[in-house]
Amino acid sequence: MASWIIQMTVVVLSVFINSSQGKRDTMLYCSACRAIVDELNYSISQVDPKKTINIGSFRLNPDGTIKDKKVPFARSETHLSELLDGVCGSMSDYALHVDPDTQQKQYRRFAPRGNGDTGDFPDFKNFQFDGPEASNVLKFACETIVEELEDDIISLFSKNTKHVVEELCNIVSDYCKGANLTKEEL
Incomplete structure (x- = not known):
């Protein structure tokens, strides 16, 4: 009887460990990484470049x-840390897009940004608005990335690295490894 309990405990623990280390949704984490860089x-672009x-x-x-x-204040560690604290709150402005x-x-x-932004937004018919659950999933992925890569994110932005999306999302994290990046996304 004791060996059966031990065997069952091992099975339950292995299932729990495997499920807690489950594979991350590549599309979700790549999208979250790109969204972090974009936000x-x-x-940073909204800060007066003369401010130090x-x-x-x-x-x-x-x-x-x-x-x-x-x-420059915009790329200081202090400012970047403040930005990282709130960056995942903007994930509700994102939705699943199908090309x-x-x-x-x-x-x-x-969603346009609050300053009268009339940027080039894709046609809404290609978006899937699945309610708050979808943005919560993206927000959780964002929070996970920020927690895991905070030092790397601050380092890349403070150094004004040219292709942050490629560097952070492909090289540092592998979230977008193999994803096709267009020139605009770099």
């Missing part, structure tokens, strides 16, 4: 001076 790029912040040590040198350095030609699915922004 951060937009937020002092970084460095605020200790006095022997000669009575303070060694500090001014960096009419390729039938490829990905989450894309459907």
Whole structure:
């Protein structure tokens, strides 16, 4: 009887461990990664480029001076950390989009931004609005990525890396490995 209980415990634990480490939905996590980059790029672009912040040590040198350095506020670690804290809240502005030609699915922004943005948005008929559950799934994926890759995200944005989507979503995380990126998405 005791060996049967041990065997059942092992089976239950192995099922639990395998299900908790289940494979991530590649399309979902790739879309969330791309959305994070898009939202951060937009937020950074809204900051006055002349605005700076002092970084460095605020200790006095022997000669009575303070060694500090001014960096652009938009790409400072302080600002990027603040942006990361709220970036996943914008995932409700995204919905599942099905490309009419390729039938490829990905989450894309459907909502204009609050500043009178009339950007180039895809036709709404290609979006699937499945209620709050769909945006909650995307928000959870976003929160997972931010939690796992926060240091990498801050590093890439503070260095003003050219192709952040490719770097973060393909190389650092493998979320979009093998996905077809167009020139606009890079």
